[in-house]
Amino acid sequence: TQLLEQSPQFLSIQEGENLTVYCNSSSVFSSLQWYRQEPGEGPVLLVTVVTGGEVKKLKRLTFQFGDARKDSSLHITAAQPGDTGLYLCAGDIYGGATNKLIFGTGTLLAVQP
Amino acid sequence: EAGVVQSPRYKIIEKKQPVAFWCNPISGHNTLYWYRQNLGQGPELLIRYENEEAVDDSQLPKDRFSAERLKGVDSTLKIQPAELGDSAVYLCASSLDRYTQETQYFGPGTRLLVL
Numbered sequence: 595t596q597l598l599e600q601s602p603q604f605l606s607i608q609e610g611e612n613l614t615v616y617c618n619s620s621s622v623f624s625s626l627q628w629y630r631q632e633p634g635e636g637p638v639l640l641v642t643v644v645t646g647g648e649v650k651k652l653k654r655l656t657f658q659f660g661d662a663r664k665d666s667s668l669h670i671t672a673a674q675p676g677d678t679g680l681y682l683c684a685g686d687i688y689g690g691a692t693n694k695l696i697f698g699t700g701t702l703l704a705v706q707p
Numbered sequence: 708e709a710g711v712v713q714s715p716r717y718k719i720i721e722k723k724q725p726v727a728f729w730c731n732p733i734s735g736h737n738t739l740y741w742y743r744q745n746l747g748q749g750p751e752l753l754i755r756y757e758n759e760e761a762v763d764d765s766q767l768p769k770d771r772f773s774a775e776r777l778k779g780v781d782s783t784l785k786i787q788p789a790e791l792g793d794s795a796v797y798l799c800a801s802s803l804d805r806y807t808q809e810t811q812y813f814g815p816g817t818r819l820l821v822l
Binding site for chain 1: 711738747748749750752755763764798800802805806809810811812813814815816
């Protein structure tokens, strides 16, 4: 099983702080997705990145795909309590007609008001 | 539009008992996935269906787990007999089709506790 390592595993910060979550692998991915999962719910897709070096922004969230398509980062600016949740990266190593995702180990974020 | 529906939301059973989970995907979605998520970790794929055909069940522990999607719509995942290590959240997801980058929509999951 391919392994996607996320760091940090846990993060507790104050409202208004910035943070970065990392997702690393030794494998090359055809695409990589970021999800947020709230307690008692399933993961919800935030973004999909496809091209090496690609940067996508979603309000205060900035996602970057590594040039070699082996790693990614998620940066949150001025975090808010509503950002609290489990952040998961998920990579598709096969591409084509499979849509088989390998999920990362997760980063649990708590934003204190 | 209704999302992915799963039931029950919670299940507590004793070890060696059977248990079943049900999933109704988003209408029109041909691809259905069952995942298992251990506490504080990412989901792991158990089985993927294209319509009624199981096209990837390599991660399904076939000695005790079984799944079906008889009419290519809703699906059932069964464990018999359950073991303590099966305690986890079982997530169902669906996507319009099987191609890469197609968004997978997840249900809320069934939380299983085996005592």
